[in-house]
Amino acid sequence: MIKRISYTTIFLFLSAFYPIISYGQAKTTVRATVDRSKILIGEPIQLRVEADIPESQPISFFVIDTIPHFEFLSSEPIDTANTSTGTVLSQSYRITSFDSGHWVIPSFVLYGKLGTDTLPIDVGYTPFDTARPYHDIKDIIEVNPAEEKKKKDNQWIYPALAAAVLLVIILILALRRKKKPVVKPAEPPPDPFKVAMEKLQKLKGQKVDAKDYYSRLVDIFRQYVLDKKGIHSLQQTTDDLVVQLRELKIPNTLFERLAQALRISDFTKFAKYVPSAGDDRNSYDTIKESIEFIQQMP
Secondary structure, eight states, rough: OOHHHHHHHHHHHHHHHHHHHHHHHHOOOEEEEEEEEETTTTOOEEEEEEEETTTOOOOOOOOOOOTTEEEEEEEOOEEEEEEESEEEEEEEEEEOSEEEEEEEEOEEEETTEEOOOOEEEEOOOOOOOSSSSSOOOOOOOOOOHHHHHHHHTTTHHHHHHHHHHHHHHHHHHHHHOOOOEEEEEEOOOOHHHHHHHHHHHHHHOOOHHHHHHHHHHHHHHHHHHHHHOOOOOSSSOOHHHHHHHHHOOOOOOHHHHHHHHHHHHHHHHSSSSOOOOOHHHHHHHHHHHHHHHHHOOO
């Protein structure tokens, strides 16, 4: 009787603490899917990546800008969903391929050894329909010498008409020509680098909430690359901006820090992420260092 009571007590004790042990062992899971595994050349395919992140794990997401043998057609913004156990981040891309063959979309690594499964894709041509009739090659059409000579004799008419029309236009413009007003030289535009540095210094001395801080910090960077490099980034998603910044040949270490700072801004504004003081300082320093590096580029 005593043994039976002891076993029952131990079983109830372990059952009570099992959810706590299981919760503590929760890990981030990732996956990638496509809507089709066989496509024709140039046919679009939908690629979707997803990360299920428990509350005990840091929030991060994939940075996908190139896939061998495939080209990006468009990308959707990151979709964030809060669950009872954490956060689910997902994003969809429309891609295609113009290389026929059997290709494999590689594993996308989130961090460490945590990555998605590879996805095989077959790219081919439209199958030949043997049931359709064949079309013979047409014979060479004989040219009538008299008609050809007539065409050559009339060829001078079209240049003559064009010259006459051009002469009439020149005469009309000459008669309507007026003295042009003196135009004052435009003032030189402000220096983008100087403006960005002044805004960063001003932001550093202000106390604002996290959403406003990261929104203003990233807007300073977006406006700078627009004024300096002509990258239209104000209305683009963070992923579209990251793809364009890749062309600037920023060193990998600085580029990864910059991409992370931009994503922390998205998490803060859309995923209710609360950045630490270290995140604020690192993001500020990364944005400032990136602007200084781009300024030194030819």
